[in-house]
Amino acid sequence: MSSSPTDRPTVDDAPILHVDLDAFFASVEILDDPTLAGRPIAVGGAGERGVIASASYEARRFGVRSGMPSVLARRRCPAMVILPGRFDRYEEYSRRFRDIVTDLTPMVEAIGLDELFADLRGLRRLGTDPVAAGWALRGRIENELHLDCGVGLARNKLFAKLASKRSKPSVVNGRITPGAGVVWVDPATERRWLAELPVEALWGVGPATAAKLHRLGLRWVRDLGAVDESTLATHVGPSMAATLVAYAHGDDRREVVVDRGAKSLGHDETFAKSLRTLNEVQIAARGHAAVVARALRAHHQLARTITLVVRFDDLRTVSRSQTLSFGVDDDGAIAMIGAALAETVELTQSVRLVGLYASSFLERGAHEIQLTLPMTIEAPSAREGIEAATRARQVGYEALRDAIDEVRQRFGRSAVGTVAELDEHGLQVASQRGRNAFGPDAGPPAT
DNA sequence: TCTGGGGTCCTAGGACCC
């Protein structure tokens, strides 16, 4: 591993680049309010159940870390300001960040808002110097976005990410040490370096897996390199065992995937005050349904599976899902399914979180995408545009009607009478009657 | 200290079909 400017790896030595913005959310807040500069600040939930999403390095000096409950963070650093977060703003910065890297190569894979991988192999014939390119990216991100970042360069994703982590500022004994900025992992020495890292350093090893590995006497990556894979598999499963053994040998075949389409969309909320009744859970689920439906439409996706998640006060989490034979993106249909799923959850104690997720996306048919394209891009004629819009809307109506039919079949005819306008009052009446609002035995529509 | 909200992937069991 090296960051010395005399090292000149080629693209073949270091085809994968990883960039990670420093304290991203907190840094954006400081940019927008310079009076916060130099102070311990964090972005996250300030309430009793909040957690820290991002902390400035000044806050990290006090031991504040992302993922930490805000209650503990405040105890460690009482003077810290916790800001609620402005995700539209972070997304804007994130987009500009990606645009800068995309100027170098289109082969970019975003991982969350604040980090990404790039595959530099397309630049081989240009004779691009990866280390110089890394410094150039860093310079542009600093000049144009006023954000700091760490850059890692290596043979594969595993080493590139470890390298960018190594390139960042660190906090030791309450002191901030500046990072190297750009770190290249030399293939000649990468295995030696990796072997000395703790197993937790590997991607995919969290607290649960680390505990299992420790129980097996596996503390260091070098231990994983010597273990029998089939034995390991009996403890962590075949897939994890194969991955860990491969990583321990420095072997990571993961490619940089541009534009990985979302496989699920969802929304959840942890309540400051836990919910106690089915009615409250259903109201929450219906509220989430509107958010999820909007997201589906924004992504031009129809979801076949709707999943309701309920987390109780003791953090026990249960899920209920239903897969339809067709896709939905309509508020009412998704709310209906979410509310019905809620009835199958035994509310043995108070509920701190309700989540609603949509998955099993039906690629909207190619024909449908083409139907909408002429309106915005090609617009061969106004007549065709209007025809296309009408057709697209009709397809939407058909999907909704199918949804209503299936819900009716599954949950009883009466359930559908109130689909479109079923409001909180309707649910309340149904529940006060002591009836299953959507079950086969449900009475006549509540409204 | 006691754990958010956005996601991904894996596992295991049951239903169903051939």
Added chain:
DNA sequence: TCTGGGGTCCTAGGACCC
């Protein structure tokens, strides 16, 4: 008539990442 095995889909739960 009984039985088996493989493949696929669905459901539920768990772990992990940023």
